[in-house]
Amino acid sequence: MPTSRWQRIKTTSVRGFHAYANWLVGISWLRFAVLSLLLLILSGVLQNLPPFSWSYTRVVHLPAETIEVPVPPLPPLPPPGPTASDPIGPRPATGASAPGSDGQPVIDIKLPPGASEAVREAVDEARRTIEAAVQEARQEAEAARREAQQQAKEARREAKRAAQEARRQVLREEVQLGESLPQLAFFWIVASLVIKITYRKQIQAEAQAAQAVETAEAESLKRQVVEARMAAMQAQVEPHFLFNTLASIDHLIEVDPQRASQMQKNLIALLRASMPTMRETGAEGSRPRDLGRELAVIRPYLEILKVRMEERLTTEIDVPDGLLSAEFPAMMVQTLVENAIKHGLEPKPEGGKLSLKAEVVHGKLTVTVADTGLGFGRAATAGTGVGLANIRERLQLLHGPKASLTITENPGGGTRVTLAVPYKPLEGA
Structure with missing residues (x-):
C-alpha cells in the first residue's frame, strides 16, 4: 500500500x-x-x-x-487340566506328589487289593482315555482362546473405525x-x-492545562493593560506639570534668577529619572525596580513643587538607605505623591505637609504617603479614583493577596495612604 x-x-x-x-x-x-x-x-x-x-x-x-477408543480386554486363558466339574480330577501318582514330567496332570485310580490283571488293564485303558480327553480339551481351549483373541482384535478395529466416523459426524456442524x-x-x-x-x-486534563494557559495569558494581558493605563495617565500628567514648571521658570528668570536656576536643575533631574521609568513601564510591563529609583523621581518633583508653592508646602522623606535597594513596583509612589499634592495640599489655602516614610513590618516593605490637606474626596479637584484603582489592580496582579493598599485619615488632618508589598532586595541594585 x-x-x-x-x-x-x-x-x-x-x-x-x-x-x-x-x-x-x-x-x-x-x-x-x-x-x-x-x-x-x-x-x-x-x-x-x-x-x-x-x-x-x-x-x-x-x-x-488423537482419537481415544475404549478397547475390550482379551479373554483369559482357561486353567490347565480338568475343572472342578470334571468327574475325575487330577490325582498324584503313587509315591509322587507332583504332576508328570511333561507337565500333564497324573490320573491316579486306586484299586482294591487283589484286583485281577484284567481289571488293572481296564483301569489303565480308562486312564489313558481320560488323559487323551483332557489333552484334547486343552487343545480345544487353546484354539478357542486364539479365536477369541482374533475376534477381540477385529472388534477393536471395528470400534476404532466407528469412533472415527462418530467423531467426524460430531465435528460436522452448521455455523x-x-x-x-x-x-x-x-x-x-x-x-x-x-x-x-x-x-x-484526558479531556479534563487538557481542559485544565488550556485553562491554566488561558488564565496566564489573560493575567499577562491584563497586566499589560494596567501598565498601559499607568503609562497613559503618566503621559497625561507630565505635560501639565511640565508646562506649569516651564512657566514658573520663565517667571522666576525675571524675578529671581537663582530660584529659576534651581528649579531648572530639579526639572532636569526629574526628566533624567522619570523618562527611563516611563519607557521601561510601557515596554516591559512589570519589570522589577528598586525603591531608590522611585525616590530619584519624587525628590526633584517635590523640590519643583516647593518652589512653586513656596512656604505652602513642606516635605519630609524618611527612607533608610538599606531600603533603597528593595524591589518596588514602578510609578506607584509617584502617583500617591501627585494625588496628595493635587487633591490634598494645593486646594488648601494654607497648604500643608507631605510625609513619605518606608519601613519593613512583618516581612513586608511598607511605604506610607501622608498629607495634612483637605482629606480624601473632600477637595473640589477630587478625581475619579482611576489612579488608586490601577494601583490596586497592579498589586493584585504582581503579588496577589500578599500586597495591599490602605487609605485612612491622617491623625493631624488629611489622608494617609499605605502600600505594603513583600520585602525582597533587588539583585544587582
Missing part, C-alpha cells in the same frame, strides 16, 4: 476515533446505559434476520492417533453467520466504557 494512502487511512481512523470518543464523553451515563441495552437487543434481533441468519457447514477432521453478533456487541460496549472513562480524564 502506498505511503500516502496509508497516511490518509491512518488520519481518517484517528479522526473518527476522536470524534466517537468526544461523542461518548458528551453523553450522560444514563444515555450510555440505554444505548448499550438497545445495542444488545438489536444484535439479538439481527442474529435471526438475513443475511445474519444464513449458515454454512463446517467439518473438522482430526488425525486417527450461523450472525451467531457472534451478541458477543461483538458486548465487546463494543465494554470498549466504549473504557474509552468514555479514560478519554474523559
